[in-house]
Amino acid sequence: MIKTSLFDLSGKVALVTGSTKGIGRSIATELARHGATVVISSRKSEACDAVSASINDELAEHPGGAVSIPANISHKAELNSLVNSTYEKLGGIDILVCNAAVNPAYGPMSDLSDSAFEKILTVNIMANHWLAQLIIPQMRLKKSGSIVVISSVGGLRGHEKLGAYCISKAADLQLVRNLALENGPYNIRVNAVSPGLIRTDFAKALWEDPDTLAVRTENDPLRRIGEPEELSGIAVYLASDASSFTTGQNFVVDGGSTIV
Numbered sequence: 001m002i003k004t005s006l007f008d009l010s011g012k013v014a015l016v017t018g019s020t021k022g023i024g025r026s027i028a029t030e031l032a033r034h035g036a037t038v039v040i041s042s043r044k045s046e047a048c049d050a051v052s053a054s055i056n057d058e059l060a061e062h063p064g065g066a067v068s069i070p071a072n073i074s075h076k077a078e079l080n081s082l083v084n085s086t087y088e089k090l091g092g093i094d095i096l097v098c099n100a101a102v103n104p105a106y107g108p109m110s111d112l113s114d115s116a117f118e119k120i121l122t123v124n125i126m127a128n129h130w131l132a133q134l135i136i137p138q139m140r141l142k143k144s145g146s147i148v149v150i151s152s153v154g155g156l157r158g159h160e161k162l163g164a165y166c167i168s169k170a171a172d173l174q175l176v177r178n179l180a181l182e183n184g185p186y187n188i189r190v191n192a193v194s195p196g197l198i199r200t201d202f203a204k205a206l207w208e209d210p211d212t213l214a215v216r217t218e219n220d221p222l223r224r225i226g227e228p229e230e231l232s233g234i235a236v237y238l239a240s241d242a243s244s245f246t247t248g249q250n251f252v253v254d255g256g257s258t259i260v
Contacts, residue, residue: 012036013092014028014039014094015096019042019048022198028055037066040066040067041082052066073127073131074119080134092142095146096145098131099150121168128175146189149192150231176192177248189244189246191249192251195226196255196257197257198228222255
């Protein structure tokens with residue numbers, strides 16, 4: 001198959017976790033628009049089916065599409081089933097986007113319960129590690145693959161109310177660097193994307209009040225909140241041949257907030 005663009009993903013299979021809404025859904029949709037067959041995965045099967053159907057309806061006469069395979073990424077056995085089901089249905093995985101994350105605690109670290117901290121570490125770090133362990137062996141055999149971990153600007157600085165979440169996202173950045181180092185000789189690229197404040201349900205507490213949002217963005221160069229769709233382009237770049245010499249990096253997409 002002759003590719004028409006550096007960004008052409010025709011014939012590629014992409015697994016995107018947490019892809020039924022927000023950033024994950026936007027990334028999955030754009031990967032499919034560029035020709036990939038995308039696995040839509042989150043905890044609820046009905047939501048996965050709905051997003052898959054929406055993508056397939058949009059792309060009915062074009063390359064790319066979606067299949068639905070639900071999984072709870074906090075359970076290693078379900079991740080194993082997710083990967084095996086993808087192999088059975090689609091033959092392999094060329095692109096992994098680790099997007100799913102949780103933050104069940106909002107407050108100082110001094111008030112953080114062990115159970116909340118464990119949940120954050122399991123979902124935001126361990127699940128990404130487990131998925132990499134499951135998927136990298138077949139990428140090594142093909143000597144090809146791209147892994148994208150959605151981190152956060154929170155991983156670059158401290159936060160009074162999101163300390164545990166920021167710790168997990170900082171760990172994701174080191175996970176990316178290590179995986180890139182270990183797997184570069186096999187032509188497997190591993191990169192991170194760190195969004196700033198994006199209009200998602202996940203970050204709703206930070207933007208739903210107009211006054212709070214105005215204060216939060218008043219010093220940012222672009223003076224506004226980001227939209228989920230504004231993360232999809234960097235994901236396509238990192239998944240495609242356009243980024244063939246790019247690995248171990250963190251791409252900050254935050255409207256410039258971290259330079260202030």
